[in-house]
Amino acid sequence: MASLKKMKGNYYSRIRTWNGIKQIEKLIPLRTNNKSNAHFRHRIVQKHEKDIKNGLEFDFPWLKENGGSTSVKIKTLSNTIEEYLQYRFNKVRESTRRRDKVSLNQLLNEIGDIPIQNLNSDYFDGEHGFINGLLTKGYSPTGINISIRHIKTYLNWLNIRMNYIENQIHFDKLKNGKPLPRYLNESELNQIYTCNELDKFYKRAFYFYENTGCRPSEPFLGELYGNWLIIDTDNSKGKSVRQIKLTSELVNIYHELVQFRDQYSLDGSNNPNESAYHRLATIMRKIVKQLSFNGKKISLKSFRHTYGIKRITISGNIYQVARDMGHSKTSTTEIYLQYPEQRRLDDFPSLKEYILKEELIKEKAIRDTQIRDTNLNNYKFLFDN
Numbered sequence: 001m002a003s004l005k006k007m008k009g010n011y012y013s014r015i016r017t018w019n020g021i022k023q024i025e026k027l028i029p030l031r032t033n034n035k036s037n038a039h040f041r042h043r044i045v046q047k048h049e050k051d052i053k054n055g056l057e058f059d060f061p062w063l064k065e066n067g068g069s070t071s072v073k074i075k076t077l078s079n080t081i082e083e084y085l086q087y088r089f090n091k092v093r094e095s096t097r098r099r100d101k102v103s104l105n106q107l108l109n110e111i112g113d114i115p116i117q118n119l120n121s122d123y124f125d126g127e128h129g130f131i132n133g134l135l136t137k138g139y140s141p142t143g144i145n146i147s148i149r150h151i152k153t154y155l156n157w158l159n160i161r162m163n164y165i166e167n168q169i170h171f172d173k174l175k176n177g178k179p180l181p182r183y184l185n186e187s188e189l190n191q192i193y194t195c196n197e198l199d200k201f202y203k204r205a206f207y208f209y210e211n212t213g214c215r216p217s218e219p220f221l222g223e224l225y226g227n228w229l230i231i232d233t234d235n236s237k238g239k240s241v242r243q244i245k246l247t248s249e250l251v252n253i254y255h256e257l258v259q260f261r262d263q264y265s266l267d268g269s270n271n272p273n274e275s276a277y278h279r280l281a282t283i284m285r286k287i288v289k290q291l292s293f294n295g296k297k298i299s300l301k302s303f304r305h306t307y308g309i310k311r312i313t314i315s316g317n318i319y320q321v322a323r324d325m326g327h328s329k330t331s332t333t334e335i336y337l338q339y340p341e342q343r344r345l346d347d348f349p350s351l352k353e354y355i356l357k358e359e360l361i362k363e364k365a366i367r368d369t370q371i372r373d374t375n376l377n378n379y380k381f382l383f384d385n
Contacts, residue, residue, distance in 0.1 A: 015052055045060070078113045084104070102147070110133040131171075182305060189210065209307075213304050216277040219254060220261045220272075242326040321333050
């Protein structure tokens with residue numbers, strides 16, 4: 001039952017509801033300090049109490065500039081998106097919230113700021129819907145599917161958690177298959193590390209990514225304990241702690257990367273971590289374009305896939321590689337096994353001994369040490385002053 005409450009000299013109608021987890025309180029301002037007027041307005045609120053508890057919002061006459069009668073406040077895409085992003089603030093990582101915002105802004109731009117009660121599947125997979133709109137503009141099916149995933153989470157929030165819409169809205173992702181990860185082969189790595197136009201700092205940074213399997217942002221999100229780079233659950237995509245052992249050379253590069261990031265802080269960047277890895281990603285795109293790797297779509301993340309290909313070849317242990325890469329499921333790691341051994345041999349001739357069956361009986365520790373030493377011997381010039 002709604003109750004009358006006085007706060008700082010003014011009256012409010014207080015309605016308490018249960019959100020499935022705890023009791024929450026909604027205060028409706030009555031915009032008066034007169035008790036008689038407050039009781040009159042409170043009775044008007046009480047008439048709509050059930051609807052308010054079911055999620056409807058009302059514009060009462062005393063809340064309108066020109067008065068009038070009580071009306072239902074229309075919820076639109078824009079104001080519910082704002083409410084949703086606020087709801088997600090302390091529940092998901094910052095990177096997830098950024099992608100939420102990108103995806104929902106795409107939706108808003110494609111279908112307009114319509115009342116959410118008008119939403120149906122045609123707005124998404126219809127002839128003039130969201131999906132076809134992005135396809136027409138040249139967005140890739142993979143990128144569109146990422147946006148769809150974030151939008152579906154928002155729609156479920158509207159329906160299940162908030163009861164803002166009565167029915168779930170169903171539409172499918174695009175069927176484009178799952179592409180194989182794009183990695184850099186040995187020849188391409190050599191071209192990058194010997195490119196005269198590329199500053200040695202960036203060469204060392206790329207070497208760090210190749211030999212740690214870090215995601216683009218992880219060097220800037222982790223902490224160094226001795227020679228172990230630790231990325232905790234708050235910053236790890238798989239929500240599991242990543243523990244990466246660094247050689248002395250990789251420790252030195254890590255400190256360089258931290259200094260590189262800190263310079264953005266000194267320059268006033270609001271998000272120095274993001275600024276740092278975006279700069280590295282930009283340099284990577286430029287060098288790939290310059291070297292013309294047969295039109296391959298290579299990015300900073302390709303070093304992580306290179307690490308995955310090499311690790312699965314060396315160890316042959318899917319569980320170990322999944323743990324090393326921070327994958328929550330081995331099925332994510334198994335995609336590297338879709339590359340046949342012969343192709344891996346062609347792309348990484350120096351790994352030949354690790355692919356041959358008779359070499360697979362070697363102790364893992366010996367194999368790992370040897371491959372790291374091989375990499376270091378090949379690229380010692382990266383550490384010359």
